[in-house]
Each structure stands twice: as structure tokens, then as C-alpha cells.
Amino acid sequence: MSVGAANTxxxxxxxxxxxxxxxxxxxxxxxxSAALRIADPGPEDxxxxxxxxxxxxxRALARRPRRPATAVxxxxxxxxxxxxxxxxxxxxTVQGDARHVPLPDGETDVVTCSYLLQLLAPDERGRVLRETRRLLGLTPRARLVVVTPWADRGTPGGRLVHGALRGLARARPGSWGGLMPLDPTAELEAAGMVPTHRILLPRGGYPSLVIRARPA
Ligand SMILES: C[S@@+](CC[C@H](N)C(=O)[O-])C[C@H]1O[C@@H](n2cnc3c(N)ncnc32)[C@H](O)[C@@H]1O
Incomplete structure (x- = not known):
């Protein structure tokens, strides 16, 4: 998600x-596609x-044979x-702020959020994640799937890619700030979510991390 010329x-x-x-x-x-696979939203959601x-x-969701009856x-x-x-x-679609979503409490079964969190300051991320928790409520089906840029620093290749993403995002925030790598696991937990699935995608597009979590 190259973000273009402006840096805000x-x-x-x-x-x-x-x-x-x-x-x-x-x-x-x-x-x-990986996010939708693990979110697995169906007609009941x-x-x-x-x-x-x-x-x-x-659009990717609309192409799936099983898809939710309602999506916003x-x-x-x-x-x-x-x-x-x-x-x-x-x-x-609804025009609104992810920190104060104009939708009611507990009437959502699945929240997806791709390539947003890395754009936000830590306090704003906390607000978005608490807002997600409010939308989901506590139904057993409630789940959140988030996608962020990431490369696994546990391998030499991953460390190199992680450094390159970070370097690009810092050097050219206007064009490449959206590539700032972020693993939001600790922030999900702080917002009352329990991560249950984690997929690393080092190749075939932006190096990314997909996490599914449920309310604690
Ligand atoms: C990198 S794009 C990701 C778009 C889409 N999720 C995707 O994966 O292609 C980030 C999006 O977040 C939106 N955005 C950023 N901050 C927001 C906020 N506080 N509330 C609502 N939308 C926001 C931007 O307008 C932009 O459309």
C-alpha cells in the first residue's frame, strides 16, 4: 500500500x-485472500x-461462494x-472514522481491517482495536482479522526485508509510509482480544502478517 505523495x-x-x-x-x-480464508465469513455473519x-x-469477499448476508x-x-x-x-459503505465507528454495539460477527493499523499512532491503534471489540460484543462467533505489513525477523532473509520495509517507510513517509512493518499482537491483547491464528506471507505481494483474534 504505497500511499502516494502526501505524508499524512x-x-x-x-x-x-x-x-x-x-x-x-x-x-x-x-x-x-488469506485474511478471508481464516475469517471464513458465511451467510450467518x-x-x-x-x-x-x-x-x-x-470485492474479494463478494467473489466467494460463501459470503455474509450483510457487509459494511x-x-x-x-x-x-x-x-x-x-x-x-x-x-x-459508510463514511466514518475507524476510531468512532457509526455502528451499534455488539451487532457485528466479523471485523476485517487490512493495512490500516500501521498507519496509525499507537494510541490511535488502541482506539481502533477497542472500537472493534465494542462492535463485536461477546458472541461465540465474534472474530477480528487484521492484515499488516511484516517480515519475520527470525531468518536472515526476513531481517533484510523487515529492515528494507522500515527503511523505506522512514525515508519516504509520503510515498512508502504505508509499508511500516507492524506486528499488532501485543496491542490486540491489550485491547481484550486473543489471537488464535497467525499467517506470515513473505512473498507474492507486500510481505504481510495476517492475524485472527477473538474477544477474551
Ligand atoms: C492503506 S489503505 C487500505 C485500504 C484497504 N483496507 C485495502 O486493504 O486496500 C488505508 C485506508 O485507511 C483509511 N483510513 C485511515 N485512517 C482512517 C480512520 N481513522 N478512519 C477510517 N478510515 C481510515 C484511508 O482512508 C484508506 O482508505
Missing amino acids: NTEAAWDGRAGRYPAQEWLEARAI RLVDLATGTGAVL GVDHSTRMLSRVGPLPESWR
């Missing part, structure tokens, strides 16, 4: 990136995709949302 994470900055964003979505596709952007997650994509940028395209009946 404001609604206006994302409005300015909306035209260019779809050109790099292929680099997200493998991680999004109500899904919210936080920071849905141009709708990469919603939330994003603060109206221009990113304008690129989402047609969605299945009873799915919709």
Missing part, C-alpha cells in the same frame, strides 16, 4: 490518493470492513469509497 493519514490526503490506489491492489491480493478504502476486501465497509475518505464499485444487495 488525513481524510483529505486519502481523497488525493484515491485515483492511484487501485493500481497497487494486486500487491495486497494474496494477504487479503454480519461483517464490517474497517478502512475499506477502494473496497479490495469487499467503513472509511473516512469519500473519494476512496467512491472507487468501491457495485456491491451485492444489502452490502453498503
Whole structure:
């Protein structure tokens, strides 16, 4: 998720990136597909995709034979949302802030959130994760799947890639700030979530980490 020329994470900055964003979505596709596989949303689930952007997650979800009856994509940028395209009946997008989502408590079974958390300051990430917890409530089916850029530092190749992602994100925050590697495990736990699945995807797109978690 190259983020273009501006170096902020404001609604206006994302409005300015909306035209260019779809050109790099292929680099997200493998991680999004893994995220949907472990989220496994079915017709019985109500899904919210936080920071849905141009709708990469919603479109991948719409192509699955098993898909939720309702899905809501939330994003603060109206221009990113304008690129989402047609969605299945009873799915919709909502302009809103992931830190204060304009949806009720406990009426969501699955939250997905791809390539948002690494853009946020730690206190904002905490707010988004607590908001996720509020949306999910405590039903046994409740689950969150998050995708972030990451490379496993346990191998020499992984350390190299991790350093390169970090270096690029720091040196060119305007263009590559979205590549800042982040493992949100500790922050998920601090927000009252228990990570249950973890998939590392070092190749075939942005090096990424996919985590599924449930409310504690
Ligand atoms: C890197 S893009 C990811 C988009 C999409 N999830 C994907 O994987 O293609 C980040 C998105 O987060 C949105 N965003 C950033 N901060 C936000 C916030 N506080 N509330 C809602 N959306 C936000 C931006 O507008 C942008 O669409």
C-alpha cells in the first residue's frame, strides 16, 4: 500500500490518493485472500470492513461462494469509497472514522481491517482495536482479522526485508509510509482480544502478517 505523495493519514490526503490506489491492489491480493480464508465469513455473519478504502476486501469477499448476508465497509475518505464499485444487495459503505465507528454495539460477527493499523499512532491503534471489540460484543462467533505489513525477523532473509520495509517507510513517509512493518499482537491483547491464528506471507505481494483474534 504505497500511499502516494502526501505524508499524512488525513481524510483529505486519502481523497488525493484515491485515483492511484487501485493500481497497487494486486500487491495486497494474496494477504487479503488469506485474511478471508481464516475469517471464513458465511451467510450467518454480519461483517464490517474497517478502512475499506477502494473496497479490495469487499470485492474479494463478494467473489466467494460463501459470503455474509450483510457487509459494511467503513472509511473516512469519500473519494476512496467512491472507487468501491457495485456491491451485492444489502452490502453498503459508510463514511466514518475507524476510531468512532457509526455502528451499534455488539451487532457485528466479523471485523476485517487490512493495512490500516500501521498507519496509525499507537494510541490511535488502541482506539481502533477497542472500537472493534465494542462492535463485536461477546458472541461465540465474534472474530477480528487484521492484515499488516511484516517480515519475520527470525531468518536472515526476513531481517533484510523487515529492515528494507522500515527503511523505506522512514525515508519516504509520503510515498512508502504505508509499508511500516507492524506486528499488532501485543496491542490486540491489550485491547481484550486473543489471537488464535497467525499467517506470515513473505512473498507474492507486500510481505504481510495476517492475524485472527477473538474477544477474551
Ligand atoms: C492503506 S489503505 C487500505 C485500504 C484497504 N483496507 C485495502 O486493504 O486496500 C488505508 C485506508 O485507511 C483509511 N483510513 C485511515 N485512517 C482512517 C480512520 N481513522 N478512519 C477510517 N478510515 C481510515 C484511508 O482512508 C484508506 O482508505
